[in-house]
Amino acid sequence: MYTDLLIKKCLKNERAAQAKLYQLYAPAMLGVCYRYSKNKEDAEDILQEAFIKVFRNIQQFQQNGPFEAWLRRIMVNTAISYLRKHSRYRNELQVEEIGLHPISSENPEINLDIKDLIECIRALPTGYQTVFNLFAIEGFEHQEIAELLQMNINTVRSQYSRARALLITAIKQQEITIQSKSYGG
Amino acid sequence: MADNFEHIVAEKVSGFQINPTKQVWDGVEAELDKTKRRRSPLFWWIPLGLLLLLSGIYLMHRNTKEPILSQRKSVQTGPKKAIPIVPIVPFNAAQSTNNDSTNSIPETQQYKHLDQQKLIPKKIDQASKIVANEKLIILGTTDTPAIEQNKMKTTGEEKTSGFPNSSVPIISKTVSDTTTISISSTPTNLTSATSAQKVSTKRKNYWALHLGAGRTNINETPFFNSNAAANSLAYINNQSSLGTPNTISLISANNGFHLQVGLSRHLQLNKRWGLELGLQYRYLQIKQQVGSKKDSTLNISDQVTDNHKSVVVPNYYQAGNNSVLTNSAHWIMLPVLIQFNLNPSAKINWQLYTGANASLNFAGKWLLTDDAYQILYYSKPLSNQFLFNIQAGVRVQFSKQFTLGFGWEKSLTSVSKLSYYKNYWNQYSLQFSKPVQLSKSKHPKN
Known part of the structure; x- marks a missing residue:
């Protein structure tokens, strides 16, 4: 209800309401942006760009859906746009892979905390990181991802498969590192 | 089974939050202000x-409402005694009929001789001759009221105060140290005072x-x-x-x-x-x-x-x-x-x-x-x-x-x-x- 009230005020361009809405959602949304970028500065750039879009287009928000989902979708799209705009991400993002990789059925336990897990995801190559985020966390279909990234659907499948395998390896390595540290300490 | 991994990861990272720096909101606010300024x-x-x-x-x-006579007031209220604004009459005719002063002549009478169109070219010629032969200096003279009227018209109000489309002969004067006078004529078309006013008010x-x-x-x-x-x-x-x-x-x-x-x-x-x-x-x-x-x-x-x-x-x-x-x-x-x-x-x-x-x-x-x-x-x-x-x-x-x-x-x-x-x-x-x-x-x- 509080969010609804803020949205109504934001529709009237009330700056105080915009600030409150931002304060309410910015930390969670920065968490989303952070997963798609390689550093916090880039994540903040994405967040800023996305919130500008949010306030300019808030009239497009359909009240029948959850606001946070709409917000998250804008964050994701802005992040993709940002990655494609900047050359340090661009070359890695648009890699067309011809070979198909079967999705592994490995289903390991995850004993990492949130921060470590997110760092593992962010350590993936940009293309894998993006596809994994979109598929595993945001819940996009392969076809949707292919359209969003303007890729072949097989490339998306292939990248996801490799991303998943790399992530599992990274998680295991991270767990070993943490364990060894704790034993050593 | 494979879905479990994705599910666990999604669940774990869903609550992840980071506090942004103050600069982020400043940037958002600045951009929104910029938008307002653009409009x-x-x-x-x-x-x-x-x-x-x-x-x-x-x-x-x-301009539509203001009667033409009210515009003339500005001319009539000069330092000299009010001089009626009339189309300039033939020079000799004015001289001959204005032994006292044009002020005393009723307007209708002044316009009356405008009907005598046939006389006008002749009288203009006469006026020209007088001006040419006698090298008449108009400025400062008081015994030639008709020409003085023209002087006022040409130096002051010109067409706006009088007859913009008038076909009445107009004496114009180029003012310099040595005064010269020229007389020009446009095709005469006036038949009465009323028609003169109509012409003057026409847009x-x-x-x-x-x-x-x-x-x-x-x-x-x-x-x-x-x-x-x-x-x-x-x-x-x-x-x-x-x-x-x-x-x-x-x-x-x-x-x-x-x-x-x-x-x-x-x-x-x-x-x-x-x-x-x-x-x-x-x-x-x-x-x-x-x-x-x-x-x-x-x-x-x-x-x-x-x-x-x-x-x-x-x-x-x-x-x-x-x-x-x-x-x-x-x-x-x-x-x-x-x-x-x-x-x-x-x-x-x-x-x-x-x-x-x-x-x-x-x-x-x-x-x-x-x-x-x-x-x-x-x-x-x-x-x-x-x-x-x-x-x-x-x-x-x-x-x-x-x-x-x-x-x-x-x-x-x-x-x-x-x-x-x-x-x-x-x-x-x-x-x-x-x-x-x-x-x-x-x-x-x-």
């Missing part, structure tokens, strides 16, 4: 346009045909600015804000042109000021390059990947084009202009004009970019849109026969409602206009 010029120009319009209406109203109204052509482009602000479409080319990313990819890219936008034709009604408010009301049609066209082209710099043969497959990089567009799209629009315009004559009596009369027009745009298709989100709009947002434009320019009127002009016009209404960064029409044109006679009763010439 503000509109609100400055609209009242200005209205002010100009109201001024024109006021001037027209004032120089006429219809005019307008033709024009010029440059058309679209700017990002209502004022001079670089091309909005070109700005979006710094990086072309076909991604809309809400995730719908576009399949077409705007590569560049050229300056276009417009052609126009129309009719206008010119209302002469007074000697200096005029009002113009028109109905015009304008055709506008801009060509834009569209399509996609692969950026060769990204067409790399190898990539740092595990499998070292050959790599193609699709969907990056930086330059070039596949085709050219022609945007065209049609406007029906209702301009209202106020015109100021810089030298109304001269054969070559320079005029300044400003005003506004309301236009109905019924373009079929028009492609434009949205800088904010790099979205391309085509067709629908532009259709059936009312526009409000301001315009200004300069014209030269040659012997009141035809006029050539150069004008600038800017829309205060955005081209499209959808684009966040508004785009505005910006046009320069060369104009030609010529008075036309729409009916026998009207005189197209001034």
Whole structure:
């Protein structure tokens, strides 16, 4: 209800309401942006760009859906746009892979905390990181991802498969590192 | 089973939060403020346009209501005793009939001998001879009231106070250290005092045909600015804000042109000021390059990947084009202009004009970019849109026969409602206009 009230005020361009809405959602949304970028500065750039879009287009928000989902979708799209705009991400993002990789059925336990897990995801190559985020966390279909990234659907499948395998390896390595540290300490 | 991994990861990371630095909100706020400032010029120009319009209406109203005799008061209330303003009578006739003073002659009597048209050429000749032979110096003399009247008229009010279209002989004087006098005559047409007044109150109204052509482009602000479409080319990313990819890219936008034709009604408010009301049609066209082209710099043969497959990089567009799209629009315009004559009596009369027009745009298709989100709009947002434009320019009127002009016009209404960064029409044109006679009763010439 509080969010609804803020949205109504934001529709009237009330700056105080915009600030409150931002304060309410910015930390969670920065968490989303952070997963798609390689550093916090880039994540903040994405967040800023996305919130500008949010306030300019808030009239497009359909009240029948959850606001946070709409917000998250804008964050994701802005992040993709940002990655494609900047050359340090661009070359890695648009890699067309011809070979198909079967999705592994490995289903390991995850004993990492949130921060470590997110760092593992962010350590993936940009293309894998993006596809994994979109598929595993945001819940996009392969076809949707292919359209969003303007890729072949097989490339998306292939990248996801490799991303998943790399992530599992990274998680295991991270767990070993943490364990060894704790034993050593 | 595989879904468990994704599910666990999604669940774990869903609550992840980081507090952003203060600079992020500052940036958002600054950008939102910038947006407000972008819109503000509109609100400055609209009242200005209205002010100009109201001024024109006021001037027209004032000139219509004010009786001609009240205008004469300014002449009559000089330091000398009131001298009635009458069409100048033949020199000798005035001398012979004004032994006392013209003041004492009733107006009707003064006009009476104007009926004697046959006498006029003769008497003018006589007057000329007297002036020529006797080298008469008018300034300072008091015994030649008729000529004094002319002196006042020529030095002071000239046509505005008397008889703008008068066909009464007019003695004009060029003032210098040594006074010279010349007498000229225009075809005599007055028959009575009443008709003289009618002539003096008649407006120089006429219809005019307008033709024009010029440059058309679209700017990002209502004022001079670089091309909005070109700005979006710094990086072309076909991604809309809400995730719908576009399949077409705007590569560049050229300056276009417009052609126009129309009719206008010119209302002469007074000697200096005029009002113009028109109905015009304008055709506008801009060509834009569209399509996609692969950026060769990204067409790399190898990539740092595990499998070292050959790599193609699709969907990056930086330059070039596949085709050219022609945007065209049609406007029906209702301009209202106020015109100021810089030298109304001269054969070559320079005029300044400003005003506004309301236009109905019924373009079929028009492609434009949205800088904010790099979205391309085509067709629908532009259709059936009312526009409000301001315009200004300069014209030269040659012997009141035809006029050539150069004008600038800017829309205060955005081209499209959808684009966040508004785009505005910006046009320069060369104009030609010529008075036309729409009916026998009207005189197209001034």
